[in-house]
Amino acid sequence: MNPQSNSAPALAVEPGFFAGRSLADLQDAMRQGALDAEALVRHAAAAIERLNPVVNAFVHVDVEAALAAARALDAERARGQVRGPLHGIPVAIKDNVDTGDMPTTMGAAHFLGHRPEADAECVALLRAAGAIVIGKTLTHEFAYGPTGDRSVQGASRNPWRTSQITGGSSAGSAAAVAAGMVPVALGTDTGGSVRVPSALCGLVGFKPTHGRVSARGLFPLSPSIEDAGVLANHVEDAQVFMQALTGGAIGLGADPGPAAPRMMWVPNAPFAIDDAAVTACARAAAERFGGVLQDGAEVTRHARALQAALGAVQRSEAYEVHAERVEQESGKYDPEVLERLRASRPVQGWEYVRALKTRAHLRTVFAGIFERVDVLALPAVAITAPALQQRSVAGPGSAGVRETLLGLTNPWNLLGLPAIALPAGWVDGLPVGLQLVAAEGADERLLALAARHWRRP
Numbered sequence: 001m002n003p004q005s006n007s008a009p010a011l012a013v014e015p016g017f018f019a020g021r022s023l024a025d026l027q028d029a030m031r032q033g034a035l036d037a038e039a040l041v042r043h044a045a046a047a048i049e050r051l052n053p054v055v056n057a058f059v060h061v062d063v064e065a066a067l068a069a070a071r072a073l074d075a076e077r078a079r080g081q082v083r084g085p086l087h088g089i090p091v092a093i094k095d096n097v098d099t100g101d102m103p104t105t106m107g108a109a110h111f112l113g114h115r116p117e118a119d120a121e122c123v124a125l126l127r128a129a130g131a132i133v134i135g136k137t138l139t140h141e142f143a144y145g146p147t148g149d150r151s152v153q154g155a156s157r158n159p160w161r162t163s164q165i166t167g168g169s170s171a172g173s174a175a176a177v178a179a180g181m182v183p184v185a186l187g188t189d190t191g192g193s194v195r196v197p198s199a200l201c202g203l204v205g206f207k208p209t210h211g212r213v214s215a216r217g218l219f220p221l222s223p224s225i226e227d228a229g230v231l232a233n234h235v236e237d238a239q240v241f242m243q244a245l246t247g248g249a250i251g252l253g254a255d256p257g258p259a260a261p262r263m264m265w266v267p268n269a270p271f272a273i274d275d276a277a278v279t280a281c282a283r284a285a286a287e288r289f290g291g292v293l294q295d296g297a298e299v300t301r302h303a304r305a306l307q308a309a310l311g312a313v314q315r316s317e318a319y320e321v322h323a324e325r326v327e328q329e330s331g332k333y334d335p336e337v338l339e340r341l342r343a344s345r346p347v348q349g350w351e352y353v354r355a356l357k358t359r360a361h362l363r364t365v366f367a368g369i370f371e372r373v374d375v376l377a378l379p380a381v382a383i384t385a386p387a388l389q390q391r392s393v394a395g396p397g398s399a400g401v402r403e404t405l406l407g408l409t410n411p412w413n414l415l416g417l418p419a420i421a422l423p424a425g426w427v428d429g430l431p432v433g434l435q436l437v438a439a440e441g442a443d444e445r446l447l448a449l450a451a452r453h454w455r456r457p
Contacts, residue, residue: 008426008457009160009426009429011159011160011178011179012158012159012160012161012162013051013054013055013159013162013179014050014051015159015179015180016043016044016046016047016048016050016051016179016180016181017043017044017046017047017180018043018044018047018090018177018180018181018182018183018233019178019179019180019233020180020233021180021183021233022183022233022234022236022237023085023086023089023183023184023234023236023237023240024085024236026040026089026183027085027087030077030087030088036070036074036077036088037069037070037071037073037074037077037087037088037089037132038067038070038071038074040070040088040089040090040132041063041066041067041069041070041090041132041134042067043090044066044090044134044181044182045061045063045066045134047179047180047181048061048134048135048176048181051159051179051180051181052181054157054162055156055157055158055159055162055166055175055179056138056153056154056155056156056157056172056175057092057137057138057156057171057172057173057174057175057176057179057181058092058135058136058137058138058172058176058181059095059105059107059135059136059137059138059151059153059172060095060102060103060135060136061134061135061136062101062102062134062135063134065101066090066132066133066134066135069127069132069133070088070132073087073088073130073132074088082130083128083129083130084129084130084240084244085240086126086129086130086131086240086241086244087129087130088130088132089130089131089132089183089184090131090132090134090182090183091126091131091132091133091134091182091183091184091185091186092133092134092135092136092137092172092173092176092177092181092182092185092186093123093133093135093136093137093185093186094136094137094139094143094169094170094172094173094185094186094187094188095107095136095137095138095139095172096139096142096143096169096188096218096219097120097122097123097186097188097217097218097219097228098116098118098119098120098123098217098218098219099116099119099120099123099133099136100115100116100117100118100119101119101133102115102133102135102136103115103136104116104136104219105136105152105153106139106141106142106143106219107138107139107140107141107142107143107150107151107152107153108141108142108151108152108332108333109152109332109333110325110329110332110333112152116217118217119217120214120216120217120218121214121216121217122186122213122214122217122218122228122245123186123217125214125244125245125246125247126186126241126244126245128244129244131244134182136172137170137171137172137173137175137176137185138151138153138154138156138171138172138175139151139168139169139170139171139172139188140168140169140171140193140337141333141334141337142219142221142322142337143168143169143188143190143193143219143221143226144169144221144318144337144340144341145168145169145336145337145340145402146167146168146169146191146192146193146196146401146402146405146406147165147167147168147171147386147401147402147405148165148166148167148168148169148170148171148172148174148197149165149168149171149388149389150334150336150337151171151334152334155171155388155389156168156171156172156174156175157175157388158175158178158200158201158385158430159175159178159179159201160178160201160202160385160429160430160431161385161429161430163387163388164200164384164385164386164387164388164430165200165385165386165387165388165390166178166197166200166201166385167196167197167198167199167200167201167381167385167405168193168196168197169187169188169190169193170185170187170188170189170193170194170197170205170229170231171197173185173186173187173197173231174187174197174198174200174201174203174205174231175197175201177201177203177231177232177233178201178202178203183232183233183237184230184231184232184233184237184238184241185230185231185232186228186229186230186231186241186245187205187228187229187230187231188218188221188226188227188228188229189205189207189226189227189228189229189409189413190221190222190225190226190314190413191225191310191314191406191409191410191413192380192381192405192406192408192409192410192413194206194207194229194230194231194421195207195229195380195381195409195419195420195421195433195435196380196381196405196406196409196421197231198231198380198421198433199379199380199381199421199423199431199432199433199435200381200384200385200430200431200433201385201431202423202431202433203231203232203233203421203423204230204231204232204233204234204235204237204238204420204421204422204423204450205229205230205231205232205238205380205420205421205433206229206230206232206238206242206418206419206420206421206447207227207229207412207413207418207419207420208227208228208229208242208246208250208418208443209227209416209417209418209440209441209442209443210224210225210227210413210416210417211227211416212227212246212249212250212418212443213227213228213229213245213246215227215228220317220321221314221317221318221321222313222314222317222318223317224313224317225310225313225314225317225413225414225416226413227413228245230242230245234456235420235422235447235450235451235454236451238420238447239252239447239448239451240252242443242447250443250444250447251444252444253448254444254445254447254448255445255448256445256448256449256451256452256453257374257445257448257449258291258374259290260289260290260291260292261289261290261291261374261375261449261453262291262292262294262372262373262374262375263286263289263291263292263293263294263373263374263375263376263377264293264294264295264296264299264369264373264375264376264377265283265286265293265294265295265296265377265378266296266299266300266376266377266378266408267296267297267300267378268378268379268382268407268408269300270300270303270304271300271303271307271378271407271408271411272382272399272403272404272407272408273382273383273393273398273399273404273407274382275382275383275384275427277427277428278379278381278382278383278384278427278432279379279382281424281425281426281427281432282377282378282379282380282424282432282433282434282435283377284424284425285422285424285425285434285454285457286377286434286436288453288454288455289377289449289453289454290453291374293377294373296376296378298369299369299376302362302365303411305358305362306362306411306414306415307410307411308355308358309354309355309356309358309359309362309414310355310410310411310413310414311355312347312351312352312354312355313352313355313356313359313414314344314410315343315344315347316344316347316351316352316355318341318344319341319344319345319347322341323345326338326341326342326345359414359415362414362415363415363416363440366415366417366439367439367440370438370439370442374438374445374449375436375437375438375446375449376436376437376438377434377435377436377437378408378434378435378437379408379424379432379433379434379435380408380409380421380422380433380434380435381404381405381408381409381432381433382404382405382407382408383404383405384427384428384430384431384432385430385431386401408435409435412437415440416440417437417438417439417440418437418438418440418441418442418443418446419435419436419437419438419446420435420436420446420447420450421433421434421435422434422435422436422450422454423456423457424457425457426457436449436450
């Protein structure tokens with residue numbers, strides 16, 4: 001692969017109204033009367049109608065309900081009642097998160113037509129902050145895959161090159177924001193499912209410290225390592241979204257730390273293969289933060305322990321969620337997802353318990369590392385977006401696509417650490433992401449650091 005020039009290549013689709021637009025700019029336009037919430041919903045609806053047949057981001061859209069919500073919010077604004085920076089903003093919700101007024105299918109034949117009784121708590125918080133839910137976005141079936149091309153509703157396609165995957169499992173959310181259908185979207189992240197599609201689609205993707213966002217109303221995959229997160233065009237938009245998503249628990253205005261952050265560069269190996277062009281692009285983006293990149297070899301010494309513990313935890317918890325369904329309704333699963341679930345069954349109880357002990361030990365180890373550095377820096381994904389249905393990475397050090405997509409993101413889920421993917425540039429016309437990982441609980445500081453130093457390439 002060869003690096004692209006610093007100028008951004010064009011999307012493969014004609015972008016929608018929200019492409020690149022910030023929440024601050026949209027709010028300014030509404031304050032000045034140039035736009036209102038109803039107009040924003042109509043822009044979103046027009047973009048979805050035009051682009052969704054191409055990229056397959058949305059699996060359910062309710063324009064009339066969104067327009068009704070917009071009119072109510074516009075009436076509030078006219079009375080001088082503005083709920084905050086999400087007031088009147090159309091948003092998308094991943095289809096494994098409950099919405100009481102729309103179906104929630106998990107991308108699975110088992111749940112076609114399923115309509116929850118109520119919103120997930122995080123969705124209720126977004127609505128309370130003034131966000132307008134316009135629709136549900138495609139998820140890899142049961143959120144159990146990083147490619148986004150295994151769902152009962154088909155495959156999402158990358159707006160930068162529609163022959164390529166978006167990444168997953170928050171596939172539709174990534175396609176919706178990257179294509180400009182909405183300015184921001186909700187995803188979930190169990191091993192990279194927000195950060196992987198963000199990196200492959202040129203977006204900001206943030207996964208919070210485990211437990212900072214309520215899991216009530218999220219269909220579980222591996223509950224001890226998964227969290228709701230955000231996909232956005234700008235770090236500042238991610239900050240706003242996370243503030244709403246957590247009811248203010250992740251706030252704004254945190255101290256971003258020193259002007260030259262203490263950064264530790266983590267080598268790809270043995271977490272994942274090393275594509276020289278992708279790694280160079282991500283590293284150059286890290287260097288623009290102005291800090292000295294310390295050698296992260298001490299992190300790689302823990303790679304095998306991290307991977308083994310993560311595998312035992314995720315497989316055990318995922319199979320527990322699906323055990324009866326696998327036995328009684330196996331024919332409804334996508335074959336690839338079913339195979340992965342069946343491969344999870346042999347994990348023994350003692351292996352799960354040992355993995356939990358390993359996790360506790362490694363949390364202590366990494367807490368010590370973060371006493372010396374502000375962030376770990378590494379590529380968000382080791383490669384650019386593979387082709388739809390591609391399952392192996394060719395060339396030296398060939399590997400499986402799934403393992404390659406997740407290898408640099410899933411260790412931080414095991415440890416429950418906050419992590420952000422940031423657009424770093426392009427290789428062969430496709431986006432590359434830089435990932436920054438911070439200490440447990442340092443969500444606000446990580447977002448503030450990224451907002452201070454990162455600039456879109």
